[in-house]
Structures are given as structure tokens and as C-alpha cells.
Amino acid sequence: MISPYAEPSLMKTPLYRQIQASLKEKITSGVYEEGGLLPSENELCIEFNATRMTVRQALNELVREGYITRQHGKGSTVSASRKSLGLLSLKGWTEVVVASDRHGKTLVLEGPVLRKLEDTAFKPLIDNENHEEFIFFKRLRLVEDSPVMYEHTYIPNENLPNFIKEPLLEGSLFRTLLIKYQIDVQSMTQEVRAVAADKETANLLKIKQKSPVLHLLRKYKTSIDGFFLYSSIYCNTEKFAISSFN
Amino acid sequence: MISPYAEPSLMKTPLYRQIQASLKEKITSGVYEEGGLLPSENELCIEFNATRMTVRQALNELVREGYITRQHGKGSTVSASRKSLGLLSLKGWTEVVVASDRHGKTLVLEGPVLRKLEDTAFKPLIDNENHEEFIFFKRLRLVEDSPVMYEHTYIPNENLPNFIKEPLLEGSLFRTLLIKYQIDVQSMTQEVRAVAADKETANLLKIKQKSPVLHLLRKYKTSIDGFFLYSSIYCNTEKFAISSFN
DNA sequence: ATTATTCTGTTGTCTATACAAGTTGTATAA
DNA sequence: TTATACAACTTGTATAGACAACAGAATAAT
Incomplete structure (x- = not known):
């Protein structure tokens, strides 16, 4: 193993992780702005060519990580970045x-x-x-x-x-x-x-x-x-x- | 509203919440002992007459609350009660x-x-x-x-x-x-x-x-x-x- | 004008099924 | 005895669909 980087990841990452990462990226980069709504689950299904269960799994992970909150009948809201220097969960x-x-x-x-x-x-x-x-x-x-x-x-x-x-x-x-x-x-x-x-x-x-x-x-x-x-x-x-x- | 207790819950609690509560009860009361394995998902499906997705939702909640851990290919393990007085998450x-x-x-x-x-x-x-x-x-x-x-x-x-x-x-x-x-x-x-x-x-x-x-x-x-x-x-x-x- | 009602779009719950992938024990072969 | 392979079990991922419950806007009734 001499290559500077590790082997290119051959282990395929699960689809829901990809969706999760993609959304996270769009949230932190500001494409989805704070306090705004994410696309609906059905829209995300089309965008990522996945079923609702898969999309929901990604969204639930984002909730767990504190990036979004969800409300029945309304949608997924991008969380305000925590005011008091949230040193939460996984975030480095x-x-x-x-x-x-x-x-x-x-x-x-x-x-x-x-x-x-x-x-x-x-x-x-x-x-x-x-x-x-x-x-x-x-x-x-x-x-x-x-x-x-x-x-x-x-x-x-x-x-x-x-x-x-x-x-x-x-x-x-x-x-x-x-x-x-x-x-x-x-x-x-x-x-x-x-x-x-x-x-x-x-x-x-x-x-x-x-x-x-x-x-x-x-x-x-x-x-x-x-x-x-x-x-x-x-x-x-x-x-x-x-x-x-x- | 004079009755000492609130109205008997007519709002039906979701099945996965019932499963979650039932398992939690059995864990805290010692039916499933610390470090031991829970019944497999399929067994729980039969016990509660539910599908695996529903059972898994209950199990995932228990993971989130810190009652169990899960391992691919093995099963769900009852967490050891945290040694250092775990004042975790929801637990009162x-x-x-x-x-x-x-x-x-x-x-x-x-x-x-x-x-x-x-x-x-x-x-x-x-x-x-x-x-x-x-x-x-x-x-x-x-x-x-x-x-x-x-x-x-x-x-x-x-x-x-x-x-x-x-x-x-x-x-x-x-x-x-x-x-x-x-x-x-x-x-x-x-x-x-x-x-x-x-x-x-x-x-x-x-x-x-x-x-x-x-x-x-x-x-x-x-x-x-x-x-x-x-x-x-x-x-x-x-x-x-x-x-x-x- | 105000209040109900209906409608539409959203998330929540649940079923049924399928295959992938990790773990473990057992049987077989060297 | 020691590997190797296999089988049986487990959880992980994913599809496809259905209906319920909620929110909000549009519409109808008062």
C-alpha cells in the first residue's frame, strides 16, 4: 500500500447514505437555506431515483445529526445552526x-x-x-x-x-x-x-x-x-x- | 374534566411505539437481561404480528434511547446500564x-x-x-x-x-x-x-x-x-x- | 366578511417481499 | 487436527404500494 490515498472505495455506499451526504452538502453549502424547507420526500424520490422508505432513512439520519427537523403534514426544515456553539453529536x-x-x-x-x-x-x-x-x-x-x-x-x-x-x-x-x-x-x-x-x-x-x-x-x-x-x-x-x- | 386521570387514551398509539414500550418494559424489568440477545426481528414479527419494517422502527428507537445495540448478522444486544451513572437522553x-x-x-x-x-x-x-x-x-x-x-x-x-x-x-x-x-x-x-x-x-x-x-x-x-x-x-x-x- | 368545508400536498405508519451481507456453527475434505 | 466450504441464521438495504393524519390554501356556505 504505497498510494498516498487509500484504495478508492470499492465498498459501495448504501443509497440512503449517498442521499444523506448529498443533502448534508447542500445544507452546509447554503443551497438549502437555514429555516427553509427541503424538497418533499416525493420530489427527493424522483431526484435520487429511490423509494420513499429510502429517502426517509436518509432524512431520519439528518434529523439525528441535527441538520433538519420535520413536521407532519408540512415538510423538512433546515435547522438553524445552533446559537450557542453547538458541539453536537458527530460534528467535528x-x-x-x-x-x-x-x-x-x-x-x-x-x-x-x-x-x-x-x-x-x-x-x-x-x-x-x-x-x-x-x-x-x-x-x-x-x-x-x-x-x-x-x-x-x-x-x-x-x-x-x-x-x-x-x-x-x-x-x-x-x-x-x-x-x-x-x-x-x-x-x-x-x-x-x-x-x-x-x-x-x-x-x-x-x-x-x-x-x-x-x-x-x-x-x-x-x-x-x-x-x-x-x-x-x-x-x-x-x-x-x-x-x-x- | 373532573376525572383524576386524563381520558383513557383514545388516540391509538402506533404499533411500533407499542412494540418499543413492550420491549423497554421487558428490558428494564430484567426479562431480557443485560448483555443478552433480544429475540430476532423475525421472532418479534410473529410475537407482535407486525412486519419487519415496523419491528425495526421500534428497535431503532431503542438504539436511539440507548437500551440496545445491534450488530449485523448477530442480533440486538441489551446494553449494559452505563457504569458512570449515565444520565442519557430521555431517561429520567x-x-x-x-x-x-x-x-x-x-x-x-x-x-x-x-x-x-x-x-x-x-x-x-x-x-x-x-x-x-x-x-x-x-x-x-x-x-x-x-x-x-x-x-x-x-x-x-x-x-x-x-x-x-x-x-x-x-x-x-x-x-x-x-x-x-x-x-x-x-x-x-x-x-x-x-x-x-x-x-x-x-x-x-x-x-x-x-x-x-x-x-x-x-x-x-x-x-x-x-x-x-x-x-x-x-x-x-x-x-x-x-x-x-x- | 366570517366561518365551515373541501381539496391538495405533505409526512407518518404499515404491509409484503426480495436480496445483500455479516456471524456462527457444522459438516466435509485435506 | 486443521482448514475449507457450506448452511442457517442474523441484520442491512431497497422496492412498491397503501392508507392515515396533519397543514395550509382554496372554496363554499352562512
Whole structure:
């Protein structure tokens, strides 16, 4: 496996996933504008040459991801991008910030480098697999030039040839995994705590030491069985809240 | 409307909701034990006299609510009750604590009483409706006799005759709404922050003032259109984390 | 003018069927 | 004993169609 990109995806993606991706693309790019109605299910059936059940499956996924809401007898409405920096479900940083119309930046403070997972906090999230090596990131994320999140990311060093050598596509990890490696991040579990900021975190987030920060321990499930991503995230929630739904 | 309970539900609940409820009941009561397999889709089809699509809709809902996981080619597995006091999605306090096999108690510190909503923090969650009066609770929730959550609940004073006069069924708000009033809590949105505990909260949660606590602002959607519940929750996450998934 | 009623288009629920694809155990062959 | 192949089971994807329930606009009745 020398090719810079992974093998072109021969595994055919299901039709409903294609529809889902297509609609998502049109929503985030503004073709379907916020607050507006999507085409009706029957129209989508014609557009994608699919049955209503298939179209509905795509739409239900978009509801689950928070892109649309639906109303009986009316239609599917494009959700307003969450006002309080919705760090919801699957959405990676880049996507969220773009969608919420704020100016976001990501600084890579360290990495990507190979290292072992020493953070014991992850133990309860990791089930059986004992991965040897991880690709490690330290990133600081800013909104309108004020630091909001400090994140440590661990990715098992498998399935990702040349990952370390090349920059992220558009600065987005999720997007890079999807485009270059056909790895789709599908869901997430997390543990949430409120903790006092330690010295490093406080400095980076420009807050006082010991002030309350949100601590998220995340495990992302991907389209590759047994391949997970792990993140430990400290959030300054003075200006922005983390919003979620279910 | 003098009858103590709401009219017997004449609105027929969809078949998939019935299946969903039946399976949920069997899971929480232990008929299907944790880590075990549910009957296959085809078996459930026979049991409930439904087609696979209908059964699958029920199963998908249970996945969304975190009761089961599914694996292609294998079956539906009953999820282990989340180790870290999973305060996930829709589950009310009672249900979570029972499921997680911990000894939980709820103290009603104040209420239910009628009052207006003065907490300005809810403003961003409330869209259009200006409810006049709310049924208000102050509750403290304990796990193994140590206080973990301090919660303010606001329920619009509509659709709930005699609510204040009678105790909650099995101490559970959600269960009371479902059984007595046929109101099903279906989903939730929330904003999450880390804040410093004020004096009252610190005292109740038995922690030091200004120590970090999790603050959750929740809006619950119900089966009645336009009828929402609101909660402001402070959590001590020293011992327990809030876990969620999506 | 206002209020009902009807109509049309939408999403919600459900049936019946088919084939694809993953998992597991069993039988067979090396 | 160890592979290999197969069979039987599971869930995943998809088609085609039907009727119910809801929203909103157009129409008819008052």
C-alpha cells in the first residue's frame, strides 16, 4: 500500500447514505437555506431515483445529526445552526464553526506524533482492544480569537498510511478521514464532568487557574469495525455553551 | 374534566411505539437481561404480528434511547446500564438509577407549587410560547446517600389537572406524565456548562463553594405539540460523570 | 366578511417481499 | 487436527404500494 490515498472505495455506499451526504452538502453549502424547507420526500424520490422508505432513512439520519427537523403534514426544515456553539453529536470542530457562522481557528500545539496512550482517564471507555501506538494531537481551538477548547486526540495507528506526513484537509480531521481514507465517523459516546482547570489548561484557555471547565472524554465510532478515535477535551464555557440534543 | 386521570387514551398509539414500550418494559424489568440477545426481528414479527419494517422502527428507537445495540448478522444486544451513572437522553432519574443498579433517592425540597418562570437562563431555550404559570419543583437527587444533582423543574400549567394534589407515581415525573396523562417525553435539547457552585448549590451538594459543577439547561419535548418541560440541573461530577452518546 | 368545508400536498405508519451481507456453527475434505 | 466450504441464521438495504393524519390554501356556505 504505497498510494498516498487509500484504495478508492470499492465498498459501495448504501443509497440512503449517498442521499444523506448529498443533502448534508447542500445544507452546509447554503443551497438549502437555514429555516427553509427541503424538497418533499416525493420530489427527493424522483431526484435520487429511490423509494420513499429510502429517502426517509436518509432524512431520519439528518434529523439525528441535527441538520433538519420535520413536521407532519408540512415538510423538512433546515435547522438553524445552533446559537450557542453547538458541539453536537458527530460534528467535528470545523463543521460546527462554519455552520454557526463564527470565525473559528485551530492551532496544532503538538503533533501529529506517535505515542502510547498514557491518559488513564480513557480506561473506562476502551473495551477490549489494546492498541499499541496512537497518533497524537494537541490542539487549541478558538472562536473569534478567544480560546474555547483544548483537545488531546488519540487515533490508533492503523489504517492510516502516511497520515502523519500530510496536513489535514481544510484543517478538519473528520473530513480528512472521510476523503482520504474513506473512514466515516458515525457516532460517539462521551463522559462529561466539570473540573477545575489545571495550570496548562488555564493558561491556554486564558482563564484563571482552578476556574471551572467542562471536561469531555469522547470515543468516536467509525465505519471501520473496531477502529475508534479518542479525545479528551477541556472547554471554557464562559462565553459558549455546549449544546446537544436527543 | 373532573376525572383524576386524563381520558383513557383514545388516540391509538402506533404499533411500533407499542412494540418499543413492550420491549423497554421487558428490558428494564430484567426479562431480557443485560448483555443478552433480544429475540430476532423475525421472532418479534410473529410475537407482535407486525412486519419487519415496523419491528425495526421500534428497535431503532431503542438504539436511539440507548437500551440496545445491534450488530449485523448477530442480533440486538441489551446494553449494559452505563457504569458512570449515565444520565442519557430521555431517561429520567428513577429509570437511570434503577437501571444502573445503584441506590438512588429523590428529595423534594420545594413544590410542586405554581409560579412564574423567573430564571432568565431559560430564555434562549424558549421559542415563542409565553406560558403564564408553571408547576415548579426543587429536587435533590442522591446516589448511595450522597447528593449528586440539584434540579429546578418548570412544567407549564396546562394539560395537567390535579397534578399538584397528587404524589408522583413511584417518585418518577416521567412515569407519572406517561401513566396518568398519556404524555410521553420524547426528546430533549440541552446546554451544558461548567460553573462555580454558588452557596445554596454547594451546601446541598455537600461540596465547597465555588467548586466546579456541571450546569445543564434542558428542554424536553413531549408527545403534546407545544408542551415542553424545562429543567435547570446542577451536578456534582466528582464521583459520577454524565455520560451520553450519539 | 366570517366561518365551515373541501381539496391538495405533505409526512407518518404499515404491509409484503426480495436480496445483500455479516456471524456462527457444522459438516466435509485435506 | 486443521482448514475449507457450506448452511442457517442474523441484520442491512431497497422496492412498491397503501392508507392515515396533519397543514395550509382554496372554496363554499352562512
